[in-house]
Amino acid sequence: MTAATNTPETLTAAERVAGVRPEWRNTVPAGPTLGLREGELLHAGPPIDTPEDLCPPLRHAVCAALVFEGLAGNLEAADALLAAGKVRLRPAQDLGVATPLAAVVSSSMWLHAVVDAAHPGRVAYAPLNEGPGPALRFGLATPEVVARLRWVHGTLAPALADLPEAIELLPLAAEALAQGDELHARVGIASGLLADRLHPDRLDEASASFLRAHTHLFLNAWMAACLCMLSAARDYGKGDLVIAAGGNGRTFGIQRASAPGEWIAAPASPPLGPTLPDMPPTLERLPTIGDSALIDALGLGAMALDAAPAHAANFDPARVAALAETANAVLLARHPVLGRKVGLDAARVTPTHLPGVCLAALDAQGVRGLVGFGIAAHPAALYGMAGDGDA
Structure with a gap:
């Protein structure tokens, strides 16, 4: 840790x-x-x-x-x-x-x-x-x-x-x-x-x-609910809690509670994981896109794969274990209803503890639409570190 x-x-x-x-x-x-x-x-x-x-x-x-x-x-x-x-x-x-x-x-x-x-x-x-x-x-x-x-x-x-x-x-x-x-x-x-x-x-x-x-x-x-919850930290306006997270297909960015409205962005990587059966396995995937990354920044999705063993089975067990360790290391407060830790502390992120995002994979050329699903990591550069962002 x-x-x-x-x-x-x-x-x-x-x-x-x-x-x-x-x-x-x-x-x-x-x-x-x-x-x-x-x-x-x-x-x-x-x-x-x-x-x-x-x-x-x-x-x-x-x-x-x-x-x-x-x-x-x-x-x-x-x-x-x-x-x-x-x-x-x-x-x-x-x-x-x-x-x-x-x-x-x-x-x-x-x-x-x-x-x-x-x-x-x-x-x-x-x-x-x-x-x-x-x-x-x-x-x-x-x-x-x-x-x-x-x-x-x-x-x-x-x-x-x-x-x-x-x-x-x-x-x-x-x-x-x-x-x-x-x-x-x-x-x-x-x-x-x-x-x-x-x-x-x-x-x-x-x-x-x-x-x-x-x-x-x-x-x-639920995306709106996660944004609503993180807005409480935005309103507070202090600390390193991640209050915004998302990708636009080119870059992935976050905001911190101490600087609401100020995006920190870096080149995004595509989600890695299974391809749909009717899609060519070599099809180019679009880098991370979507605001649903808010869910994972809250502490769910890729940070809660232990709750969804059927979905976790789609990925390398070592990768799933690493994400669980990351969640334990970077999330802060135990939620009274969800029974899990929530709140991503940007100051706790390290090259070996990069938050992940569960998401759909799209065709990079926009022709085939949904081609698979996977997990993408936050770019290490968002936290002042070098890294390829694919872990």
């Missing part, structure tokens, strides 16, 4: 994170809620300077979103609009939003609104998960993706705008952890529990069927 180098402020920040009680309160439109203007899109991870810096899957998602918004008549026109500098790109986490993989958030999309029951002014958001098949988060630009966006945000999301009751997410997460979810790559148990709480019988048949069958239903609401 590493030496205990955290400051009292970092420990206090972690304890404040553990004190948050996230509830899914509502589903709300992004534009009026966030003040998004026409042509303004939110993406995962650190800032992207120019359209030329967009990785192919993220560029495809931007174009599909522009067509969905009616700002371009087709994907080619959307790409021309982007190239002409008519689109403003902003990191989603800087506006209190967590967006998965290559998905972007535009003004007509709807968001989970997750509120801290202990501090109602603390709110975080995430877009609704589109389910399997053609999806924006996989970095595909096709008419099917646009059609899926229109159904999710035109039919499903408004139907969830008035929840019968606020849904406490921590009890669902704790039960799912006990039954084999690590709450990032595996959320099937949590998704079933959440679907039951949504009373799908009150919805139209298509929406109800979607909710019951959706094995990743919980994921996006």
